[in-house]
Amino acid sequence: xxxxxxxxxxxxxxxxxxxxxLRNQLESVAEEMGQTLIRGAYSPNIKERRDCSTALFDSxxxxxxxxxxxxxxxxxxxxxxxxxxxxxxxxxxxxxLNDPFTGGTHLPDVTMxxxxxxxxxxxxxxxxxxxxxxxxxxxxxxxxxxxxxxxxVGGMAPGSMPAGAQEIYQEGLRLPPxxxxxxxxxxxxxxxxxxxxxxxxxxxRADLRAQLAANDRAETRLAALFDEHGRGTVLAGFDxxxxxxxxxxxxxxxxxxxxxxEAIDVLEGDGVTDEDIxxxxxxxxxxxxxxxxxxxxxxQVAGNLNAPLAVAKSxxxxxxxxxxxxxxxxNQGCYEPVSVHAPRGSLLNPDPPAAVVGGNxxxxxxxxxxxxxxxxxxxxDRVPAQGQGTMNNLTIGARDGSVTYxxxxxGGFGARADRDGMDGVQVGMTNTLxxxxxxxxxxxxxxxxxxxxxxxxGGRGEFRGGLGLERSVTVETDATVSxxxxxxxxAPKGVxxxxxxxxxxxxxxxxxxxxxxxxxxxxxxxxxxxxxxxxGHGDPSDRDEEAIEADRAxxxxxxxxxxx
Numbered sequence: 001x002x003x004x005x006x007x008x009x010x011x012x013x014x015x016x017x018x019x020x021x022l023r024n025q026l027e028s029v030a031e032e033m034g035q036t037l038i039r040g041a042y043s044p045n046i047k048e049r050r051d052c053s054t055a056l057f058d059s060x061x062x063x064x065x066x067x068x069x070x071x072x073x074x075x076x077x078x079x080x081x082x083x084x085x086x087x088x089x090x091x092x093x094x095x096x097l098n099d100p101f102t103g104g105t106h107l108p109d110v111t112m113x114x115x116x117x118x119x120x121x122x123x124x125x126x127x128x129x130x131x132x133x134x135x136x137x138x139x140x141x142x143x144x145x146x147x148x149x150x151x152x153v154g155g156m157a158p159g160s161m162p163a164g165a166q167e168i169y170q171e172g173l174r175l176p177p178x179x180x181x182x183x184x185x186x187x188x189x190x191x192x193x194x195x196x197x198x199x200x201x202x203x204x205r206a207d208l209r210a211q212l213a214a215n216d217r218a219e220t221r222l223a224a225l226f227d228e229h230g231r232g233t234v235l236a237g238f239d240x241x242x243x244x245x246x247x248x249x250x251x252x253x254x255x256x257x258x259x260x261x262e263a264i265d266v267l268e269g270d271g272v273t274d275e276d277i278x279x280x281x282x283x284x285x286x287x288x289x290x291x292x293x294x295x296x297x298x299x300q301v302a303g304n305l306n307a308p309l310a311v312a313k314s315x316x317x318x319x320x321x322x323x324x325x326x327x328x329x330x331n332q333g334c335y336e337p338v339s340v341h342a343p344r345g346s347l348l349n350p351d352p353p354a355a356v357v358g359g360n361x362x363x364x365x366x367x368x369x370x371x372x373x374x375x376x377x378x379x380x381d382r383v384p385a386q387g388q389g390t391m392n393n394l395t396i397g398a399r400d401g402s403v404t405y406x407x408x409x410x411g412g413f414g415a416r417a418d419r420d421g422m423d424g425v426q427v428g429m430t431n432t433l434x435x436x437x438x439x440x441x442x443x444x445x446x447x448x449x450x451x452x453x454x455x456x457x458g459g460r461g462e463f464r465g466g467l468g469l470e471r472s473v474t475v476e477t478d479a480t481v482s483x484x485x486x487x488x489x490x491a492p493k494g495v496x497x498x499x500x501x502x503x504x505x506x507x508x509x510x511x512x513x514x515x516x517x518x519x520x521x522x523x524x525x526x527x528x529x530x531x532x533x534x535x536g537h538g539d540p541s542d543r544d545e546e547a548i549e550a551d552r553a554x555x556x557x558x559x560x561x562x563x564x
Contacts, residue, residue, distance in 0.1 A: 014233070014240040022229065022237035023244075023329055026065040029221045030056050033214040034067040037146055040210030043203050045151045045406050048439050049432045052148035054214055056222075057081050058238045059140050062332035065241070072105065072364050072429035073147045075314025078332070079103045081143050084113040084177045091117035091138045094181035094215060096190070096208075098153065099174050100308045101352045106360035107172040108149050108160050108406075110208070112180070114215040116142040118223035141235060144218030146211045151404040152199040158397020159406050161482050163271045163516040165304045165355040172357075173197040181212070199401030245333030250288035252324035253337055256378045260284045263374035267366050268489045270303025271358065271516035276490075277301060277347060279366055283374045292316045292371065294342040300350035303516070304484075307359030307367070312348040313340045315367035315429055323375055323382040358484045358516070361391045361408070364429040365486065376495065385414030385465055385495045385535030387427035390486035392504065392531050394471075396446065396479050403479060405444045407435050412458050412466035412501050412534030414492065420547075421466030421534035423556070424453055445476040454502065454530060456557055459491075461498030461536025462543050467556055468502060468531040475525050480518065481508065487532040488515040498536030505530040 014022070033054035041047040053073035055066040061081040066074050083103030084095045095113045098104045104111060117138035153160045155172035165171050173194065180190050191208070195201035225234050261283045266276040280296035300306045313335075320338055321330065328334060342348035347363065350356065369389050376383040388411030396405045408430055413421040426432055437448045449472040458465035475481070483506050491500035506513050507528040508521065521527075551557045 014236055018233070019237065019240050019244065022234065023241050025225055026056060026237070026241065027329070029218055030054050030065045030067040032221060033144065033146060033217050034069060036217045037148065037210050037214035040213050041148070042206030042210070043151050044435055044439050044443050046148050046207055046210070048435050049407065051432045052146065053077070054146045056218055057143040057145060059142055061085055061143070062242060064142065064238050064331055066330050070431050071318040072311060072314050072360060073109065075317040076105050076310035077145050077147065079310040080111045081113055081145060084143070087177050089115045089140065091115055091140060092181070092184040093179050094212060095177045096180040097175050097177040099176045100168070100356045102176045105308060105311055106357045107153050107155070107168070107174060108357070109147050109360065110150050110153065110211070111145065111147045112211045112215055114144045114219070115140040116144055116219045116222055118219060118226055142222065144215040146214045148207060148211055149406070150204055150207055151406045152204070152397065152401070154197045154199070157482055157518050158199055158399060158401070158480050159395030159404055159482055161357055161393055161395040161406065161484055162304070163482055163484055163518040165357060166272060166302050167353045167355055169353060171304065171355055199397065200404050203404070241329060242331055242333040245329045245331050246336050248328045249324055249334050250337050252328070253285065253290055254288045256285050258285050258287065259378065261374040261377055263370045265366055265370040265373065266490060267305055267363060268486055268515050270301040270305045272301070272303040274514070277305065279347065279370050281370050281374050283371060285378060289337045289339070290320060292338065292340045294346065294348050297342060298347045300345055300347055300354050304355035304358040305347070305363050306350035306354040306356045307348050307363040308356060309340070309342055309349040311360050311364050312342055312367055315364045316340050316371055318429060319368055319371040319375065323379045361393050362484055362486050365389050365391065368428040381417045383495070384416045384421065385459065385461070385498050385537045386492035386501070387414040387421065387466070387534045388412050388468060388487060388501070388504070388532040389428070389492050390504065390532065391430050392529055393484040394527065394529055395482040396473070396475055396527070398477060398479050403444055403477065405440070405446060408432055409469060409471050409529055409531055410434060411468040411504070411531030412492070414534040415459070415461055415463035415465045415494070415498060415537035417537060418463070420464045421458060423458070423467040424469045425466065440473070447474040447476060448472070449474055449526060453556065454533065455555055457502035457533030458556070459494040459499040459501040459533060459536030460540040461494055462538025462540065463498070463536065464543070464551065465492070465494065465498070465501045465534030465536045468504060468533040470528065470530045472526055472528040475521055475523065475527065477523050478521070480520050481527055482518040483513065483516065483529070485515045485529070492532055492535045494535035495537055497539040499540065501533035501535045504532040
């Protein structure tokens with residue numbers, strides 16, 4: 001291995017020990033970025049739920065390492081870097097964007113992309129100023145990226161998750177890639193413009209600052225790696241970790257049976273109508289490659305369940321990772337053997353000004369479900385029964401901006417071929433924590449009346465589907481409530497003889513409301529979200545008697561015989 005000051009050619013071969021050391025160190029850079037963002041954020045949505053993601057890219061826009069955060073964020077991040085690279089980024093710049101048609105996913109997910117050009121200084125001071133070497137004299141070697149769901153970015157409803165939006169202009173402030181920091185200085189005109197168009201600007205300012213600090217951390221840590229290993233060795237490591245992951249994933253794909261596997265699933269209306277919306281997929285495995293074609297999927301819809309192509313790709317990448325070795329390092333190499341096609345103007349590749357806020361959170365879940373279903377024949381032991389298939393988005397906000405609460409609520413995970421599904425967890429394209437009751441009641445004028453598992457909601461089988469949850473919240477001020485949910489009509493399916501999980505339900509003061517709802521409520525109103533359970537796996541008559549008794553003892557099932 002070269003010394004810290006050696007100028008090593010970036011295409012040198014990396015020995016296996018050095019590769020493993022560098023891989024772990026690069027992943028630790030992304031993880032430290034995430035921790036910096038979480039510790040520095042002000043909103044519970046980021047600091048408690050951790051609805052954020054961080055990653056490290058090379059100078060060509062290839063993902064090198066990611067933190068284990070939100071799948072729908074991470075798989076779509078390359079589009080954000082590609083969009084920024086078209087705007088002549090320079091050392092000392094930080095770009096901000098959220099436009100789903102120019103590198104974003106949906107408007108609440110605000111992304112920051114920073115060119116990394118290590119010098120002798122430590123980068124920004126957390127508010128935009130640069131220390132150390134003259135930025136113009138430094139070469140860009142990569143990009144730091146942070147993406148965080150902000151609890152409000154303007155639009156027609158508090159929380160920026162309106163059920164009835166029919167064009168993107170109704171969903172919030174739309175930011176194409178623009179410099180928030182230029183030559184090391186925060187552009188106050190840009191920051192002021194953003195803060196003038198959002199509710200609760202104090203919270204937004206703090207969360208934006210936390211993202212800046214996270215990106216700064218990447219440059220500091222990468223400079224330390226250059227000092228430790230030498231610049232050339234680290235840059236060669238970028239190529240080596242990508243090559244390693246690509247070779248591993250190609251081997252995994254090659255072990256699957258060649259063929260074309262098809263599946264169809266539906267969404268339960270788009271918030272404008274209740275008509276089912278079809279998602280059709282054909283997955284072709286050919287040697288070391290997978291081609292995923294969504295031709296036959298419905299055209300883009302009037303409501304907000306349209307999903308940008310980057311979101312559809314992210315869902316596909318997630319499924320491929322799930323049916324291959326989880327120990328393969330997640331980076332660009334995992335994506336290269338996978339191609340995704342969706343026709344322009346379709347639900348999964350809409351034209352502007354389509355509304356898309358629900359596509360990121362709900363349509364992505366159904367894409368995950370349908371691709372899993374298609375691959376069940378090719379990898380039956382690796383594909384679970386369907387999980388809850390929704391993020392159960394609940395948003396409560398005041399028109400004056402004093403309250404902007406947002407949460408996705410967990411539910412049942414589908415049973416696996418060798419074990420029960422998990423109870424009350426996030427499923428598929430999200431990976432957030434729940435917001436603790438104490439935090440909700442401290443930060444917001446909300447009172448949690450009930451938070452519990454739903455007995456009997458998991459599908460029966462040799463292995464039981466995971467249980468859904470029930471969350472009841474009383475709103476102690478006049479507010480607007482928005483719900484974006486799924487699996488209220490079509491239950492999560494069981495497999496191999498397993499039964500379906502239970503559907504979910506939304507209630508306002510005990511009255512059922514549609515799956516997609518935005519409504520103004522008075523103080524004292526109680527909102528209840530009952531989330532779906534996961535499907536079961538295998539014949540229920542084959543379930544072990546001890547497992548049945550354990551479920552009864554834990555209150556997960558009632559007195560019925562779980563095999564009857």
